[in-house]
Amino acid sequence: xxxxxxxxxxxKKPGASVKVSCKASGYSFRSYGISWVRQAPGQGxxxxxxxxxxxxxxxxxxxxxxxxTMTTDTSTSTVYMELRRLRSDDTATYFCARGATPADAFDYxxxxxxxxxxx
Amino acid sequence: xxxxxxxxxxxxxxGQTARITCSGNKLGNxxxxxxxxxxxxxxxxxxxQDVKRPSGIPExxxxxxxxxxxxxxxxxxxxxxxxxxxxQAWDRNTVLFGGGTKLTVL
Numbered sequence: 001x002x003x004x005x006x007x008x009x010x011x012k013k014p015g016a017s018v019k020v021s022c023k024a025s026g027y028s029f030r031s032y033g034i035s036w037v038r039q040a041p042g043q044g045x046x047x048x049x050x051x052x053x054x055x056x057x058x059x060x061x062x063x064x065x066x067x068x069t070m071t072t073d074t075s076t077s078t079v080y081m082e083l084r085r086l087r088s089d090d091t092a093t094y095f096c097a098r099g100a101t102p103a104d105a106f107d108y109x110x111x112x113x114x115x116x117x118x119x
Numbered sequence: 120x121x122x123x124x125x126x127x128x129x130x131x132x133x134g135q136t137a138r139i140t141c142s143g144n145k146l147g148n149x150x151x152x153x154x155x156x157x158x159x160x161x162x163x164x165x166x167x168q169d170v171k172r173p174s175g176i177p178e179x180x181x182x183x184x185x186x187x188x189x190x191x192x193x194x195x196x197x198x199x200x201x202x203x204x205x206x207q208a209w210d211r212n213t214v215l216f217g218g219g220t221k222l223t224v225l
Contacts, residue, residue: 035214037162045154045162045205047214061213095161103209105152105167112161 002026004034004096004110011116012086019082020113022096029077030054035099035106036070036081038092048094050102051079059102086117121210123217130223137193139220141206144187151189152207153182155200156219162205166191198224 007021022034036048049060051070058070069082079096094113097106124142131137141151151169154162164173166182169189179194193200201224206217 037216044219045156045207045216047216050214059212097162102212102214103150105164105173106154106162106207107164107167107173109161109163 002098002108004098004108006094006096006110006113009114009116011118014087014117014119016086016117017082017084018086018115019080020094020096020115022079022081022110024053024077024079024098027098030074032098032100033102034070034072034079035097035102036068037095037097037106039095039112040089040092043092046092048081050099053077053079083115086115088117088119091115091117121208121213121215123206123208123215125204125206125217125220127218128221128223130225131193131196132225133198134195137196137200137222137224139191139193139204139206139222141189141191141217142187143208143210143215146187146189146208147184149208149210151182151184153180153189153191154205154207155202156205157202165204193222196222196224200224 005023033052035050051058071080096110098108099106153166155165156162165180169184170182181192204220
């Protein structure tokens with residue numbers, strides 16, 4: 001069955017970087033893209049950006065430009081999201097979600113990865 | 120910048136109809152998507168392209184749009200429908216989410 005399985009929780013210090021993975025299975029990986037959406041504790045959803053699994057093209061939210069990098073590994077059907085220069089307000093659960101384009105619905109979601117940033 | 124506005128909370132009695140709105144400038148000219156999120160879980164798509172329902176989503180969930188407002192309607196609301204609901208749209212190369220609405224089934 002279709003699944004997006006994310007890597008485990010992370011604890012980081014301010015200024016560090018984090019790289020979260022999202023392994024896809026059960027569908028044609030290169031036919032879709034993956035968006036990353038985060039949710040701070042008790043808060044709403046925030047879109048970070050999207051990457052095409054077909055050609056690696058990216059579309060980052062302006063807020064994260066210069067601080068986020070999304071990549072794909074088609075050999076393992078895995079998408080990565082790296083966020084640099086972490087701050088305490090980056091503490092959130094990070095979700096990957098499948099979408100054919102960034103303008104399309106997110107029809108399948110990963111289980112989420114909690115990233116905690118604290119000194 | 121473009122914003123989507125949702126009421127923070129909506130309450131409904133079991134068996135009644137719940138309506139959750141999402142407002143944005145010329146939202147009717149864009150596709151609206153709706154997600155349900157229960158505590159500790161990932162969001163689930165319940166309506167896409169304004170009015171379509173993914174397979175596996177109960178028929179009691181429906182979407183509509185008019186002018187600047189999109190509406191998610193839950194007919195015959197059940198206790199299991201209690202959750203946070205988010206609308207989503209695409210504007211100027213950016214995905215936007217509404218602030219979310221907590222649906223309470225009293």
